[in-house]
Amino acid sequence: MSDPVPLPAPPPPPKPTRRTPWGYWADAVLAFAVLAFAFLAGSFVARNSDVWLHLATGRLVAQGAYHFGTDPFAYTTADKYWANHAWLFDLGLYLVFKWFGGAGLVVLKALAVAGTAGAMWVTTRGRGAVWPTAGCLLLAVLACAPRLLLQPTIASLLLLAVCLYCLRAGGRALVAIPVLTAVWVNLDAWFILAPTLVVLFWLGRQISPQRATLPAWPSWLVPATFGACLLSPHHIFALRLPLELSPAVWSSEFVSDPRFAGVFVSPWHTSALGAAGGYNLAAWAFFVLLALGIFSFAVNRTAALSWRVTVWVPFALLAAWQARLIPFFAVVAGPITALNLREIISETSLPRLGRGFALIGSSVLLVLAWFGWTTSFSNRDRAPAWAVHTDPTLARAAEGVSAARQQSGFAPDRVLVTHPDVGHYLAWFAPGERYFLDSRLHLFTHVADDFAATSRAVGLLGEPAPGDAHQLDEFGAVLLYDPDGGRMTRALRATTGTDSTWALARVDGGAVLLARTVASSRRFDPEREAFNGSPAPLPVAGTGPATLAEPELAWWVVTRTVGRSGSWEADAATIYLRMFESGSSREPALPLLAVRTARAGAEVDPNDPIAWLALGRAYSTLGERTWERETGTGLTPLEHIRQVQIIATLVQSVLLNPDSVPARESLAGVLLRRNMLDSARTHAAEALRLVRRAGPGAGETPEAFTERVGRLNALVEQLEAGIQDGENRYLIRTTGLAGDPLARARIALELGLSQKAIDVLRTSHPDLYGGAGLGLLADLLLQSGQAAECRVLLDRAELRRNPDVLGIATLPRAADPNGYNWAYQLPTYDWLDLCQCAAVGRYTGATEAVDRICARLYAEEQSRAQPIAMSGAALFVLEIGMGAPPIPVHARLNRVRDRAQFTELLAQAKSLSVARADLTTLAGVLELERGATSAAVNRFKSAQTLYTQTKNMGLVAPGAPLASRYTEALNKYR
Template identity: 30%
Template sequence: MTNNPAAGSELPPPAQGITSDPPLDAPNEDTACSVNDREAGMAARREASIRFDRMLHLLERAHIPVVLVIAFLLASYTVRNSDFWMHLATGKKIAAGEYKFFGVGNDPFGYGTEFMRWVNHAWLFDLLVYAIWSVGNGTAVVVAKAMIVALLTAVLFLTCRPAREERIAPGTKANPVGWFAAIFVTLALIAAAPRMLLQPVVLSYLFLGLTIWIVSTQSASRSIWRLPVLVGGLFVVWVNCDGWFILGPLVLALFLVGEVLQRLAPGGSQTRDWSSVRNIGLACVVGTAACLINPDFHNAFQLPVELYSPEIPQEFRTDAHFRGTFMSPLDSAYTAHPRLGRTPAAIAYALLLVAGLAAFALNLTRLRWSQVLLAVGLALLSLRTWRAIPFFAVVAAPIIVRNLHDWFLRRSERTFEEAEPEAAGPISAIPHRQSAGVALTPARMVAFLGLTGRLLTLTLALVGGVLAYFGRLHTNPNYISHAQPATWTAEPDPSIERAVRQLQQWRESGKLPADARGLHLHPEIANYCAWFAPGEKSFLDYRIHFFKTRTSDYARARRELQRSLGGEVPEELARIFRKHGIGHIAITWTNDSELADWMMLTANMYLNNEDWTLWQTEGRVSMAGWNGVSRPPDLKVDFVRQAFGPQAARIPAPPKGRLIPSEDGSLQWPTLWENYINPIKPEPTEAITSTIYLMLNAEVGDSVRNRIRMEFVYAGAAAVAGLVCDGTLWSIVGRYYSNAFVESAIVNKAWMREDILAALPLLAVRAARQAMANQPDDPLPYVALSEASQYFRVGSSVQATQVIGVLRQGLARVAANEERKQGYERTTTESYLKLVNNYLNPQFGEGQSLDLAAECLREALKRFASAPPRRVPADQVPEHEKQLANQLKALEEQVRKNQDNFILGSKGKPLQLQVYIARQMGLTREALRVLSEHRLNLERPEEAFELIRLHLLLGQVEVAQNYLNQMRVEDLSPQHQGQLRLLQVETYVASGHLEKAGQELEKVIQLFQGQISRLPLSLEQVVFGQLAVGFVDPSMSPFTRDLMGMFWAMNFQGVTMQSWQAMASLCAQRGMIALEEGDNVTALRYLQKAVDIRVYFDGRQYAERYIELLKREAAK
């Protein structure tokens, strides 16, 4: 036998004693051991792979509770959507049996709806919400909503799971389906977060998720009725909870068409089993029929107004307020909106769209048509209106995960041959090998990345839970003030609540007739009326589909009011009012773009007495009556009564804020962590009210001053006519008004003539101080108080700390609240420019501060280009910026020269002289540095007093208070005690503690009163002394007699006159503090006491004017 037939010679026979090799297939001990080792290695690698996959599955399961917590927290924020109150009111009426379910005229909230039918899809939701509210108020309803979202999350996880026969066995293939489920379900939750409001639509998210899960798991059931019964029961509940129930039959129809295509389309399934088509088709019929089980029967089949509403005119759709209802994610307004297109939710939505396309691309040859139709249909729906994004997210997450699973399912199984040890799993999964190193193969790298990736996403999920708790997943990082931290309450807008309650009070008292109709120019007011003022009916509210025939008139009314801004009523607006019997309006604003028009509208309605009568303005709401009705109500806002009447509300002291001063005097949160987690409250409405009062003051003041100017013009013309015609009477009148023009400033004359010009600044100050009391860490109240204090006539009690120091307090809070900078950039620019003007043109007894002016101008220029002042036109911004830059250059040069001169001139001088030189040169920072470098010396308290004054001027109230706390009154002389208490008064006033300031000032008055003469020197005594000089020596010339009389009077008065002037000034200041606080009784007592001291003091004429107003209002 030859081993090789091709060989030309035979092999020699084996030698004697030498055996030949055994056959290849003959059993061999070494070969058997090798085979056993190989099989044992393969089994060990297979077992290691299974253990590794199970470990990965444990990590995937660990994601689930974390994602559930994220879902709960994403839905746990304060209820502020106004339609909640109407849902609550509807539920209350249903529970009380006061709700009409059938027929026309069933609307309890609108007027003129007797022949209209309200299809209330959400009646069951309303009843459930009211039942939960009755148990636990706002906390219970928010918790219930969060639990619904958490339940939806659990349903999504269940839907992501593949069918049992399609699951990948551990150790056979890579199976990251659980990992992908956690990722994409989280993305879906983030994408839906902005629409997780306490509204019926939240139930629609859950019901849509349940529908997809039920169809996915029960469509192939052998029982023909299981799927239809489950779907029918679900749809009966859905149709009575929300108008989006129409998605249920739509989803079933898409499933049905997809299953048919799956069997008929080329490349589709070759199965002949049509049972799933039968089940889904029957479920579609039963589910659609189940939707008829509702109080409105077939009338319930209405598309949501966001999807299809041809009856609603374009002018309503494009209205500034309603535009968001019809907005598409493709609109530029959406992408540019900081709360919509520039948020994590928008990013998550985009990622879901891209991931959906990628998932389908991986299975392009084996598409599941039901999934394609469902994903494409909901994607188009979401592109139609951004409000449908959550529906797409609910559908997209499980479809993406199922497609990724299908792709991994088609991959070849792992092999565990010796040549491919990497297929067995991670590096540590290869046993029975001892080697100096391990080769990094692609499979091992993939396994390693899979492990670290799951650990990373689990860590990110934990971080996401923290972010969700603090509301950072809802908003743009640059607009953290929009964040909605986890809170479980329902907070109505206080100003809107007060306004609608006032309407109800007027109607119950008969001041507002029962048949009076109002136009609420924002649905928020109508929604609040439903709960807080049940008797107040509305023209239009959030139920746009119900009021679709009125949307045209509503949009035109808003447009005409915005055009006229409260001036003469346009004919179109009057026509709408007459058509619907409207006699009054209530206006509010929801964004900054509407604020300026709203304030101007309020001011003009007050001034235009012929067409409008302003009833009330407070916070975010103004109400006015139209005088074109036959019998206008006798209602008119009385600002003078509000300011000087005995019923004025006392302003509380602000609580201690969480901001603390640092070493340099700036404000900071105690820790970076607290700065991050600090919940941001909405800006205080009282600060907006203060701005409204000032705008009214400016408008009314301009009107009054213009009338006075015209009087002067007419008086001058009369004087000329009198001279020409030699008319004695006209000449006298003309000279009188001409002299008045010369002797009195127009502004002061207007203030003394019009009561409202004295009332509005006082109301503005009180509103700003109320805002400080409500939110001491918010910058806006301080800015408003600084602005209002400039117009509040208080004479000597007007201090730099009331205008400059308080404004700097506001700017310090802007710097401390980094997240608020975006919202206050324009206000910050304006504030710095105001400080520049005050530092360069001192009005309150302080000298110039050139260095502080340069600092503020530098800060203003940093923001000028991006956030110019509101009064600077856009085309003039570069020119103004150039002018300010030149001014800053000159100012910095002057500061440098003064600093050089100060160094030369102050060397070797005493401390007080150095401070004086620095202040004279306008170097406030140098003065502060010189004082700060010396220790506080109680034997020379003047130095400490000056240091405290400088800190107050810089708005560093907390630092000034710390210095005051180090000084004891008992250790000081009586004179220094008074100065210390006055500084304490100034500090209390700057920090908003008006009651403490008044008490401290009363101690100063008592201390001062004991040091002066008990008998005041009256003006009659002074005049008598001057006349007595002439009687002693009648031969004196008039000039000499006047000089001697003045000399006698000055010697006779001496220190007494100055002391009584100071005493009167202190009493007046105490009265002004009480006036700011709202304590009008105390204010009248001390102002009267100041005036009774018959000496002149700064602000005496203002005190007399306030006394007149306080007495008049007290007598009413």
């Protein structure tokens, strides 16, 4: 018998790859980058208004005043059981807020996001390269970014990641899942994901080819997880679907209501992927993560027959259905995709290239997160900052409801709030006040039709249907608010008209309180608010904003913004303007109130572009659409200052928000009217680019959009043609004037090239153009809206020591009927100081400048008194001497000549008095627009006294009608 053939020896097992020190450090840096990116992605100011609803609930729980199952906030849920799964979250939120403030809440949220990323990272532990894990988890966190709000969902994301880790780890870690579920059911309605995940994981084990070799599955895990769902104060009532999955919500009127569009948005909107949506990187991340997951299953066939596919597919379907569910998909898809890829990418496969790519990508994402660009490059409120934002309008409106209830006596428990955000603020800032509804839509499906009908009745949702008006009969008051300006304007027009049954009781920022029955003394009266001499609840503008925005000269300079803080004053200014536009009155009260509150808003938040835009619109409305325009015709100083104010405020708005189309269009129009073609072209071209990028607006037809783009394009082409013609003529006319920058600047200005004129003076030495050039440069800076640069120029030490070096500014004035054609001759430095202070709202400096100019004019008038007296005495002697006949012919001629000379000297002196009166009227207007009505009355009275003294001379007094009209209005309400 032959010897058996020996079997070949099995190949030796592969030697484990030893990572180099550089590899260890690179992997550690990648892990840190993922956690840092997650922390930064969650570190932004909490602006979701439902934070206040959760805090209010937590306050009730902490005070022992909370009753499980009962809604303490809305009056429409008396017969509804409120299964508040987030009661424990609310309590923790309130306690942290009480001890550490809003910053502590945001830090805690950011740590929870980082903890979620950490749990996802440890879930992927195993053999294989690390850099695919880093790439997948960075994509997952980026996809979650839009929904990383200070809400119970944050707790659900963390617990979902931990549950997934425990299921993959198996063994003793499975014991933690029922415990996590018991905690989860008291934190958020999405606790149903825990048993769902367990069941999906179990199904995946059943289809796995290696199921016989897998560790035994505990028989108690599934029933224990489902049983833990009952460990809540709500017991069986806790078993309810979340709002996003509620059939009752999806079949209600809420689906078609634009105010709740964010709840039902689909991820398949391509607008977020392009320029119109600001290139939303988070939206791109979802689609990349989805595609990468499909690819990972395609290349790793064994993963397609495991728990990974049974978990991945249902979550992918949910995310593909509704954008709000993308974070749940990302939390499970990130680790699963990483596991699939790591199993086919060994540590030796492209180690340097893969790590390098991951390190570069993570660095880019960290930079984007630092500037808040993870959701959009135009987003201005996502940069890292730790705070809870209090909307000043909603906080004031909530507090105003309680105050109005005590004064007006409207029916209790029947205040209709037209936006859920108002309800959230009422819950916290007006404890005990009940409202119609808030964002908990599953509690209000039974009144969704009524809410839509009442919204139509007040003009928020299009034309009302028959019978909608009767829906308002049960309400004693309506708190009208909507963040959409178009809807708010329509509602104001519908509810504040002359035939409306509602009385306007209060304007609280951007919210308006309407009541059926309110005492006449309590009704909102714009004339009384604008002209009342007693202290009013509206603020008085003070010393102007602390800072002014200035243009960045270097293109690479990028600034971080944490979003608008805002003020209720600025929001109120927009309401006053909408109320004025909704009516047909030419009274200046509402525009004056808009100017006053917008000025106060710019002082509260100098970086608020809305305040500056509202201010510019208010000045434009006041100067063009009220009786101030006709009454003040010929008052050149006021007309000049109004233009400077409009341009300066619009420029500030554009500097703070370069993507503001209304500000760009308004600024282009104002500059064009002043023949500043090159400056106008810049803003018109930018407005055209922004309009094309944004596409048609809400409700705008393609034809209307095409027409709007065509108008802007025609304006840009017109301006470019004018500029090109001006440039050609400038080259011809400035030949040989290289050493005379002042002449070149004046030629450029004459040709509409205002910015070229500024550049010519700025790039030349002041010795070449002297005081006249400095005065022209300062004036051009003002007229182009560069108020901060003008202030720097005027604050030069040499100009302060010798202001007269700038010379005299000449402003035209209307001709007198008797042929006198005087002009305002004002000291240039003081006049520019007045314009600059008036433009930026430094009213104290403006009135001081007026007083200095008036003192100079009075001194000049006094200096002319002696020649006038001597001429009058000589004429008197001549008249007496010539009284006896015969009178020689030459004597008669001398007397006529002397009379004319005396009359002209007297008229010149009195014209100085008229100029002083006009400037005093101007000071009164400035005092009135800031809200200092008593000071305005004194100024107007002083002006009228001066006008009376010069009335018998027959001189034109441009400011007299305006002073008289404003004095009449002020006296009426004092």
